[in-house]
Amino acid sequence: xxxxxxxxxxxxxFLASLPFSSVHAEAPAKPKVALVMKSLANEFFLTMEDGxxxxxxxxxEQFDLVSNGIKDESDTANQIRIVEQMIVSKVDALVLAPxxxxxLVPVVKKAVxxxxxxxxxxxxxxxxxxxxxxxxVPFVGPDNRKGARLVGDYLAKQLQGGDQVGIIEGVSTTTNxxxxxxxxxxxxxxxxxxxxxxxxxxxxxxxxNAVASAMLNEYPELKALLAGxxxxxxxxxxxxxxxxxxxxxxxVGYDNIKAIKPMLKDxxxxxxxxxxxxxxxxxxxxxxxxxxxxxxxxxDASGVIxxxxxxxxxx
Numbered sequence: 032x033x034x035x036x037x038x039x040x041x042x043x044x045f046l047a048s049l050p051f052s053s054v055h056a057e058a059p060a061k062p063k064v065a066l067v068m069k070s071l072a073n074e075f076f077l078t079m080e081d082g083x084x085x086x087x088x089x090x091x092e093q094f095d096l097v098s099n100g101i102k103d104e105s106d107t108a109n110q111i112r113i114v115e116q117m118i119v120s121k122v123d124a125l126v127l128a129p130x131x132x133x134x135l136v137p138v139v140k141k142a143v144x145x146x147x148x149x150x151x152x153x154x155x156x157x158x159x160x161x162x163x164x165x166x167x168v169p170f171v172g173p174d175n176r177k178g179a180r181l182v183g184d185y186l187a188k189q190l191q192g193g194d195q196v197g198i199i200e201g202v203s204t205t206t207n208x209x210x211x212x213x214x215x216x217x218x219x220x221x222x223x224x225x226x227x228x229x230x231x232x233x234x235x236x237x238x239x240n241a242v243a244s245a246m247l248n249e250y251p252e253l254k255a256l257l258a259g260x261x262x263x264x265x266x267x268x269x270x271x272x273x274x275x276x277x278x279x280x281x282x283v284g285y286d287n288i289k290a291i292k293p294m295l296k297d298x299x300x301x302x303x304x305x306x307x308x309x310x311x312x313x314x315x316x317x318x319x320x321x322x323x324x325x326x327x328x329x330x331d332a333s334g335v336i337x338x339x340x341x342x343x344x345x346x
Contacts, residue, residue, distance in 0.1 A: 062123035071100035074288040082309030104234040124319035128153035132206040152315040155206040171336040175210035178304040178340035183218025192223035194254040197246040199232040201259040215257040232263040239263025243270035255281040261291040
């Protein structure tokens with residue numbers, strides 16, 4: 032039955048006087064997820080951020096996202112400050128790609144103690160340091176050693192036993208840098224190559240270029256450079272060209288960023304590993320949302336949820 036106008040006005044006034052919860056059940060607040068990455072100057076992390084934003088847009092009813100990154104790969108202090116800001120902001124979950132596997136653990140403990148769900152992606156936090164702090168943080172990411180071994184094995188087929196090779200490592204205090212170096216060494220040793228130098232290029236193009244230049248100068252018989260990421264591989268390619276050794280020293284990388292694709296096509300870079308940057312943060316976000324629901328994300332006994340990594344060669 033339709034009320035006359037005075038009746039409708041009275042009914043509206045009555046409803047307006049009631050507490051909001053009496054009229055309309057208050058919708059539960061969406062969880063806020065913070066994504067904290069390493070350097071956004073690195074195409075890999077920009078791709079990771081874009082993937083996370085696209086995922087949130089498609090699942091906007093499920094969660095809100097705030098994303099942050101640091102200036103360069105070794106800016107650990109600033110990354111710690113960003114995590115502290117997220118704690119103060121009272122985010123519900125933190126998905127973290129740590130710049131340092133050990134230095135970030137204390138602030139991660141602060142987050143855990145504040146009741147924040149923490150998921151570790153990209154670079155694994157040091158399990159022993161986590162244990163010493165009495166916390167367990169799931170790691171969602173690829174097996175970096177296995178990925179680097181795939182790349183190294185492919186390179187070895189293009190070399191001769193006893194050839195000299197150099198490894199350009201990422202930030203040496205990071206677990207993923209250490210694991211990629213180990214995978215490269217596994218492949219080189221199995222094929223009988225001689226690793227003459229391992230030096231850090233800090234994940235960056237310029238530092239990778241400087242390290243490659245120094246190796247080429249010190250070891251004139253160098254036949255290949257294995258770079259822990261594609262940014263350093265880009266630097267190595269430039270160093271080889273500057274040294275007048277284009278086509279004489281082979282290069283491999285890791286990450287499969289867009290900038291490396293033309294070099295794969297023309298042979299300046301032989302191979303890289305794809306760990307699906309656009310999905311890296313998404314895998315972590317999904318694990319965080321699962322945990323926030325009170326469910327346990329699937330993983331192995333050590334808290335690792337392994338994600339794919341594939342060899343990429345000339346198209």
